[in-house]
Amino acid sequence: MTSALQVIGWPFVGSRPIAGETVPGGWAVLFIAHPGARPARIVEQHRSGYVVAEAPDDGYPAESLPEWQRAGNYRKGGIDPESRPAVGDWVLVEGEGGAARIVALLPRYSAVKRAAAGEHYKQQLIAANVDTVFVVCGLDDDFNPRRIERYLLLVRSGGAEPVVVLTKADRAEAGRQGAVADAVAGLGDLGLEGLAVVPVNARDPSSVDALADWLHPGRTVVLVGSSGAGKSTLTNSLFGNERMKTGAVRERDSRGRHTTTHRALVALPSGACLIDTPGMRELKPTGEEDVTENFSDIEALAATCRFRDCAHGKEPGCAVRAAIESGVLDAERFANYRKLSDEVAGAAATLAERRVEQKARGRDQSRTLNRRLDEKYGRH
Ligand SMILES: Nc1nc2c(ncn2[C@@H]2O[C@H](COP(=O)(O)OP(=O)(O)OP(=O)(O)O)[C@@H](O)[C@H]2O)c(=O)[nH]1
Ligand SMILES: [Zn+2]
Numbered sequence: 001m002t003s004a005l006q007v008i009g010w011p012f013v014g015s016r017p018i019a020g021e022t023v024p025g026g027w028a029v030l031f032i033a034h035p036g037a038r039p040a041r042i043v044e045q046h047r048s049g050y051v052v053a054e055a056p057d058d059g060y061p062a063e064s065l066p067e068w069q070r071a072g073n074y075r076k077g078g079i080d081p082e083s084r085p086a087v088g089d090w091v092l093v094e095g096e097g098g099a100a101r102i103v104a105l106l107p108r109y110s111a112v113k114r115a116a117a118g119e120h121y122k123q124q125l126i127a128a129n130v131d132t133v134f135v136v137c138g139l140d141d142d143f144n145p146r147r148i149e150r151y152l153l154l155v156r157s158g159g160a161e162p163v164v165v166l167t168k169a170d171r172a173e174a175g176r177q178g179a180v181a182d183a184v185a186g187l188g189d190l191g192l193e194g195l196a197v198v199p200v201n202a203r204d205p206s207s208v209d210a211l212a213d214w215l216h217p218g219r220t221v222v223l224v225g226s227s228g229a230g231k232s233t234l235t236n237s238l239f240g241n242e243r244m245k246t247g248a249v250r251e252r253d254s255r256g257r258h259t260t261t262h263r264a265l266v267a268l269p270s271g272a273c274l275i276d277t278p279g280m281r282e283l284k285p286t287g288e289e290d291v292t293e294n295f296s297d298i299e300a301l302a303a304t305c306r307f308r309d310c311a312h313g314k315e316p317g318c319a320v321r322a323a324i325e326s327g328v329l330d331a332e333r334f335a336n337y338r339k340l341s342d343e344v345a346g347a348a349a350t351l352a353e354r355r356v357e358q359k360a361r362g363r364d365q366s367r368t369l370n371r372r373l374d375e376k377y378g379r380h
Helices: 027-033 066-076 145-157 169-175 179-188 205-214 231-238 296-302 319-325 331-377
Strands: 038-045 050-053 059-062 090-094 101-105 111-116 122-128 132-138 161-167 196-199 220-224 248-252 258-262 265-267 273-275
Touching: 038 059, 050 090, 111 145, 122 220, 132 145, 132 205, 132 231, 145 161, 145 179, 145 331, 161 179, 161 205, 161 231, 169 179, 179 196, 205 231, 220 231, 296 319, 296 331, 319 331
Parallel strands: 132 161, 132 220, 161 196, 220 273
Antiparallel strands: 038 050, 038 090, 050 059, 090 101, 111 122, 248 258, 265 273
8 A cells, every 4th residue: 555655655564664775874863863843845945934745735834944044045154045944854853733843854865956047056956856757849840859968967966767759659650650669779879878759749648657656655756848848738637637747636625615726746647746846847957966967978088089188179099089981970969068067167157156155154154243242241
């Protein structure tokens, strides 16, 4: 039997792990430290606090730790936004009804992150504790192996497993026989070994059954992909015959009227759960990615260049350029590697800058505090 907790993604059969179950790092010690607490999942994050749940569609507000409440003042020296819970995080809760309070954040075992655009460089945690990210891409004008590669880089760096879902396979095949096989083979050429690529007709629930392997009880999935790729259509099909808009459920408000509200975390009939936070669309690198992971072939070539710091431009003895000239390495793939490396390096520089600022701010604060203490109690 699947428990209510499992349906919202809890990875254990009971409310605490039993012998033989794999426990994520850092969890065991918190279970011991809080013997009277119970697990719950963050389903909504607001300025004023969190909504947690222990069963599908049954969220309730819980008081958070004081240090998380100050996080809004991050630029004035509050805690790093990443150290406080996000949608998908597991927490330990004590107390009932209006007195429920979070006593601990269980360390997340994976995260989907992106760099947010805007005036200040900011890293956004889109969802925590995600097992599988479906990278949704249509087999139409949207089909773009380079973009898929970019998504894979981001997903893998966060610790989740990417699965490429190619929608509109029905249309592609109707247009030209063999089109789907060609696209799948094209992705194979990217050298992404072990990557699952699943062509589907997102409108047809029986076709979407091909994703069943990733939708077992206790698993959490997320869908990413550009606008029009078929995310909403796919989500509807994952719900089977219950036709509803993505992540939206109809529920009665206090006056008994039916209203449609957005739910970030929804249980699927298969027993898995889906996190769908607004703005989970295009992903940008955060600066923490390891580009070499997706391009091990290029790194291996570069290691054999004559010069260790070869920029693969006009240097003599460049193995990378030789591979491109002899057709072993696709020039476009190399260009994409370059572009991604530059983007990640740029983001990494901004991230480093931000960390220096943050440190300086921390130093200023402790100086001010020391001065105040000195004034009050005299030097000691
Ligand atoms: N024939 C066919 N049509 C599809 C398939 N997947 C999506 N579509 C159609 O493509 C259009 C866009 O699909 P959506 O599901 O709205 O795309 P989305 O990714 O949710 O787009 P945003 O909400 O803008 O992010 C719709 O008209 C769908 O009916 C498919 O596998 N086959
Ligand atoms: Zn070189």
